Each structure stands twice: as structure tokens, then as C-alpha cells.
Amino acid sequence: MERTRTYGxxxxxxxxxxxxxxxxxxxxxxxxxxxQGPIPIFSTLGYQVxxxxxxxxxYVGNPAEYxxxxxxxxxxxxxxxxxxxxxxxxxxxxLPPGVGFSTIHLSVRYLRPIFGNQGEVRAVGTxxxxxxxxxxxxxxxxxxxxxxxxxxxxxxMLLPPD
Numbered sequence: 001m002e003r004t005r006t007y008g009x010x011x012x013x014x015x016x017x018x019x020x021x022x023x024x025x026x027x028x029x030x031x032x033x034x035x036q037g038p039i040p041i042f043s044t045l046g047y048q049v050x051x052x053x054x055x056x057x058x059y060v061g062n063p064a065e066y067x068x069x070x071x072x073x074x075x076x077x078x079x080x081x082x083x084x085x086x087x088x089x090x091x092x093x094x095l096p097p098g099v100g101f102s103t104i105h106l107s108v109r110y111l112r113p114i115f116g117n118q119g120e121v122r123a124v125g126t127x128x129x130x131x132x133x134x135x136x137x138x139x140x141x142x143x144x145x146x147x148x149x150x151x152x153x154x155x156x157m158l159l160p161p162d
Contacts, residue, residue, distance in 0.1 A: 005066055009040040020161075024095035028052040031089075047082050049089055055127040057089035063116045074114035079121075079141055079150045083108055086125030087137035087154035094130050098161030101135070105155040112149045119144030125154075133158055 015036060019027050030036040031049050042048050047061030059082050069075040084106050091101055114121060125139040134157060141150040 003065075007038075007043045009038045009043040010036070012040050015039065019092075020098055020100065023097050024092035024099075025052065025054055028057065028089050028093050041081065041085070045078060045081055047085070049085070050122075052089060052093055054093050055090055055130075057086050057093060057125045059086045059089070059123045059125075060120050061122075062120045063114055065116055068116065072115075074116060076108070076110055079110065079114060080106065080108050080152075082121070082123045083125070083139045083141055083150060083152045084154060086123040087139040087152070088125070088156065090125035090127045090137045090139075091130065091135045091154075091156050094127055094135070095158070100159035101156045102159060103154055104134075104157045106152060107154075108150055108152040110150050112143075112147065114143065114149055121149065123150075131158075 029052055032052050045067060046064060047059055049057060050060045051058035061082055063074040063078055067074050067078040084103055121141055121143055123139055123141040125137050127135060127137050129136045137154050139152050140148060143149050
């Protein structure tokens with residue numbers, strides 16, 4: 001039987017303008033508080049940033065059947081998206097206003113399958129190195145039983161103000 005899902009989100013271009021005008025830590029705190037949102041990717045995949053401090057970010061998701069693969073488990077892309085978001089927000093929290101960034105490499109290792117009936121997953125990203133042009137962050141994802149389900153690293157290009 002076909003299922004449908006409806007959800008809303010804010011204009012991503014307006015959100016990007018706010019992000020460019022605000023330092024990364026303040027902007028990400030606005031995401032945590034809900035002052036900015038709902039964020040398109042968060043709404044689409046069903047996860048959110050829940051904690052932020054300089055150089056560290058936590059994301060929580062409750063995977064549901066709409067992120068399942070044809071084998072009946074959560075698609076690896078769901079985990080990769082949350083891992084990238086957690087690593088990205090950790091990096092963003094270190095940036096001054098006007099400095100952007102882009103993921104240039106994401107490496108993910110899957111350690112166990114994720115099933116929607118297992119409860120929430122959480123990903124914590126931590127900046128390991130931030131230079132003038134690049135940054136490196138590590139990220140771990142754990143399930144509701146605190147088991148490590150995926151781990152990764154992300155490299156990011158820092159983009160100077162226009």
C-alpha cells in the first residue's frame with residue numbers, strides 16, 4: 001500500500017542569508033532553539049541538532065520507514081546525512097560571520113544496521129583541526145542502546161566572505 005508524507009520547511013535561501021550574516025555558533029544555537037527552522041534537510045529526513053558548543057555538535061534522529069532501503073533497514077544515506085550534518089555544524093560553530101564552508105570529503109564506516117524500531121540515533125561531531133582554509137571533524141553515531149553504529153570523518157573547505 002502506498003504511503004504519503006507531508007511536511008514543511010523554511011526558504012533555504014533566506015536561511016542561508018541569515019547564516020552568512022551571523023557567526024556560526026550563534027546561528028547553530030538558533031537552529032537548536034527552533035528560532036531558525038524548520039530546516040529543509042532536517043524536515044526531509046527527520047532529524048535535528050540538539051546541542052551545540054564551539055567545536056562540537058550533537059544531532060538526534062528517529063529513523064522511520066520513509067528512510068528504509070528495500071531490504072527493510074535504514075538506508076546508509078540517512079546515517080551519512082546525519083554524520084555530515086553533525087561534523088558540519090561542529091565546524092560551523094567555529095566560524096565568524098561571512099565565512100562559509102563546504103564538505104569536500106566524507107568518510108563513513110558502518111558498524112551495524114539501523115532499524116526504525118530501535119529508537120533514536122544520535123551523532124556527535126567534534127572539530128579536530130581548523131585552519132584558515134580547511135577543517136577536519138570526527139563524528140560518531142550511536143543507537144538508543146549506546147552502541148556505536150557508524151563513525152566517520154569529514155573534511156571541509158572554508159570559504160571566505162564574498
